[in-house]
Amino acid sequence: MMRITEPISYTVIFPFINQMMEEVAHIPKAKVGYYAGLVESAFALVQFLFVYQWGALSDRVGRRVVALTGLGGVLISVLGFGLSKNLGMMIVTRCIAGAMNGNVAVVKSMLAEITDETNQARAFALLPAAYAVGSTIGPLLGGYLSHPVERYPVFERMGFVTVFLSDYPFFLPCFVGSLCNLSAIIFGYFYLQETLTRKPKSKNSEPSSPSPSPPSCESPVSETTPPPKPSLFTPQITRVLTTWFFLAVLNSSYQALIPLFCYSPYSSGGVNFSPSQIGLLLSINGVTALISQTLIFPELEVRLGPARTYQLVITFLPIVFTCLPLAHWVYPLGSKMVWVVLGSMVAAKTISNMGAVCNNLLINNSAPSRESLGSLNGINQSTSSLARSFGPAGATTLFALSNEHHLLGGQLVHIVLVGIALVTWSLTMRLKNVQPAWRKPPSSPSRRDLGSGTASTSVATSP
Secondary structure, rough: OHHHHHHHHOOOOOHHHHHHHOOOOOOOOOHHHHHHHHHHHHHHHHHHHHHHHHHHHHHHHHHHHHHHHHHHHHHHHHHEEEEEHHOOOOOOHHHHHHOOHHHHHHHHHHHHOOOOOHHHHHHHHHHHHHHHHHHHHHHHHHHHHHOOHHHHHHHHHOOOOHHHHHOOOOOOHHHHHHHOOOOHHHHHHHHHHOOOOOOOOOOOOOOOOOOOOOHHOOOOOOOOOOOOOHOOOOHHOOOOOOOOHHHHHHHHHHHHHHHHHHOOHHOOOOOOOOOOHHHHHHHHHHHHHHHHHHHHHHHHHHHHHHHHHHHHHHHHHHHHHHHHHHHOOOOOHHHHHHHHHHHHHHHHHHOHHHHHHHHHHHHHOOOOOHHHHHHHHHHHHHHHOOOOOHHHHHHHHHHHHHHHHHHHHHHHHHEEEEEEEHHHHHHHOOOOOOOOOOOOOOOOOOOEEOOOOEEEEHHHHHH
């Protein structure tokens, strides 16, 4: 549930961020591109500084408390963003969100601890599927609830509420997004269980003792200490992190560039969409991602493994960034043609999004120990945050420069992104499938016996 509500708070601003730049920060429309990615780059830069600490902290104090704390911080930040009256406050509130948004690494660690090789692909596919649900709801809220007084008659005669929403036209979608986060906090407080298990004090301890000490006598997580960072950087992990860095640059550039491209007028290289149209497009992206992650990816990963699946799906990334100039080119032919091209872009992006799940599986399978999962996922998320700290600002600034100075016919930004996509694909070719060395041999007949290479009947015959 928390993996659904966090992306709601993250994506709710995308449909109206460019309009908010104009109306609240008073930035000229022609200059919006220079500032549009700054807000998200600030978010990612601060997240880069804090996310590893959250992952490492979860290795020591447990996953549950860190996850709930992060949700609370995101709730406060999204409310503050809706109340922003200038560019500085917008950046500060997104920085708060970045500082508190360490739950991605924590949730990945929790999933790794409650799954094995027989079900991890399907379980990890739920992460982007949950993100897809959140990124479907968030843009719809942002696109259809901003400026509610002007849009919906019901808000015209509500006294103080009418005045407040007129002064803060972007608060309502942020408020609804924060309520989603609050529901996740309440649900997690009562139902989320700790997954980090206790590490034995000594190898000489008797595991078969008939009288184990009561669990209440000592903390279940206090004995767990993350390994030193140098032990984490094996050649396989380094290759996975490098590939993930470039993929994160592209994903964050896409997230920032699509709203700007769609919002910009045709004369400035865009397709002149309204915030509600932008929200609808982003929501369609979320729906298709949900379908692919839940129905297509698990079967594909079983057949090919995470490394080969990674190599396959990333081949669609260059197509994604080729569709943007094509959509601009067909704009004079009518909106239907624009939607056809953008729909093709969404389909290609949906397929390439499976690469994120492949990365998650490869990272967790490559971990040297169970106790390193939180730290390693924190490093993985830090790598993503570092890439996203300059991806959005770089892409939107390059978009503005390309069109203002007509660089390569205004297509420089798209050519650069296609080039990075090709580099990313080439990097995936160095990856290989690995078996997780940190998983203990299963005692349950429902799990695969890694030591003998055989499987139980129930696993072998399961669909």
